Amino acid sequence: xxxxxxxxxxxxxxxxxxxxxxxxxxxxxxxxxxxxxxxxxxxxxxxxxxxxxxxxxxxxxxxxxxxxxxxxxxxxxxxxxxxxxxxxxxxxxxxxxxxxxxxxxxxxxxxxxxxxxxxxxxxxxxxxxxxxxxxxxxxxxxxxxxxxxxxxxxxxxxxxxxxxxxxxxxxxxxxxxxxxxxxxxxxxxx
Numbered sequence: 001x002x003x004x005x006x007x008x009x010x011x012x013x014x015x016x017x018x019x020x021x022x023x024x025x026x027x028x029x030x031x032x033x034x035x036x037x038x039x040x041x042x043x044x045x046x047x048x049x050x051x052x053x054x055x056x057x058x059x060x061x062x063x064x065x066x067x068x069x070x071x072x073x074x075x076x077x078x079x080x081x082x083x084x085x086x087x088x089x090x091x092x093x094x095x096x097x098x099x100x101x102x103x104x105x106x107x108x109x110x111x112x113x114x115x116x117x118x119x120x121x122x123x124x125x126x127x128x129x130x131x132x133x134x135x136x137x138x139x140x141x142x143x144x145x146x147x148x149x150x151x152x153x154x155x156x157x158x159x160x161x162x163x164x165x166x167x168x169x170x171x172x173x174x175x176x177x178x179x180x181x182x183x184x185x186x187x188x189x190x
Contacts, residue, residue: 003034004178011040011073011101013065013094013117017083020049020056021163022111026077029170035177037077038062042091050081065093070100075177080112080132089120099123105181107156109173111166115139115159128154130161156182 010030014023023039030037041047042065049056070076076098078085088094098121101108110118115131116138118124125143130152139146150165151158151172158176160169176182 004174005030005033005035008035008074008177008180009072010035010037010075010077010177011063011068011070011097012037012077012079013040013088013097014047014059014079014084015041015043015087015091015094016048017050017081017087018047018079019081019084019112019163020051021166022079022081022114023049023059023077025163025166026079026109026111026170026173029174030077030177033174033178035075038073040065040068040097042066042088042094050083065091065097068097070097070104070106073101073106074180075107076101076109077173078108078110078114078117080110080114082113085113085116089117095121105156105183107158107173107176107179107182109158109169109176111160111169112162115144118157127157128152129157129159131159132161 040063041061046058102123112132119142129144136146151160151168158172
């Protein structure tokens with residue numbers, strides 16, 4: 001398999017309660033495409049996943065958010081899970097981290113409840129997106145054009161609804177991350 005993402009660095013921003021499959025499976029796809037993936041978190045050492053209805057595995061944190069520099073990464077992955085983005089959106093550093101990717105037109109992939117953090121960062125207005133149905137109204141109220149499809153791509157922003165959508169999500173995420181910076185992307189539309 002061609003290493004489409006060779007030398008690309010991808011930040012995976014999470015805290016406890018991320019949906020485990022929404023981190024592990026996209027990370028595997030990125031790694032197989034040649035990317036260097038790093039888990040970035042407000043927590044030090046490790047974060048705990050959520051596996052459908054109960055706590056899942058621990059994952060090692062590669063870089064604590066307070067030490068992470070968005071300029072060191074080419075793209076951003078935001079896994080979902082209900083608790084994870086809800087906690088992250090209360091972290092000013094997490095919101096600033098996401099906003100920095102958008103401001104430079106770097107690609108962002110968010111699945112399930114992950115787009116809640118994009119709402120908090122103020123970067124969904126005028127964007128075509130999808131998400132887990134429970135945040136559909138939140139996205140619409142923030143100005144997004146919500147579409148019920150397994151994956152939606154809009155100028156470097158890739159979104160999906162749920163774990164069942166991961167195969168389609170992974171394909172589009174790798175494609176958009178390979179394309180790199182989108183000059184008319186997320187932070188540059190008004």
